[in-house]
Amino acid sequence: xxxxxxxxxxxxxxxxxxxxxxxxxxxxxxxxxxxxxxxxxxxxxxxxxxxxxxxxxxxxxxxxxxxxxxxxxxxxxxxxxxxxxxxxxxxxxxxxxxxxxxxxxxxxxxxxxxxxxxxxxxxxxxxxxxxxxxxxxx
Numbered sequence: 001x002x003x004x005x006x007x008x009x010x011x012x013x014x015x016x017x018x019x020x021x022x023x024x025x026x027x028x029x030x031x032x033x034x035x036x037x038x039x040x041x042x043x044x045x046x047x048x049x050x051x052x053x054x055x056x057x058x059x060x061x062x063x064x065x066x067x068x069x070x071x072x073x074x075x076x077x078x079x080x081x082x083x084x085x086x087x088x089x090x091x092x093x094x095x096x097x098x099x100x101x102x103x104x105x106x107x108x109x110x111x112x113x114x115x116x117x118x119x120x121x122x123x124x125x126x127x128x129x130x131x132x133x134x135x136x137x138x
Contacts, residue, residue, distance in 0.1 A: 015110035025083035
């Protein structure tokens with residue numbers, strides 16, 4: 001089932017739900033020492049639960065900027081597919097594009113766009129139109 005970010009009537013395609021969970025798992029494991037939401041509470045707690053209120057978009061953008069910068073320090077093999085079961089691996093294993101050099105550019109949406117860029121655009125749109133951002137399944 002495909003998931004994405006919805007801001008009013010704007011849709012930002014992400015991909016499979018497992019893929020989105022992998023992003024959150026990777027952040028929690030590598031940047032929060034496995035303590036989910038300890039450093040990035042707005043993104044990891046509020047948004048992960050399904051909805052981010054418009055009042056928190058500035059804070060979410062700040063958190064996302066830090067996440068992107070810090071993920072650059074980790075090689076692609078540090079990806080975490082599921083923090084609840086660290087033995088799980090991505091369906092493609094280690095067969096990834098040579099363009100993927102670190103975890104900041106590891107995540108690519110189902111339509112081929114950089115996930116962190118799409119995420120940032122969705123947050124910027126939520127700020128611009130003063131609306132919440134919702135994780136939706138299609």
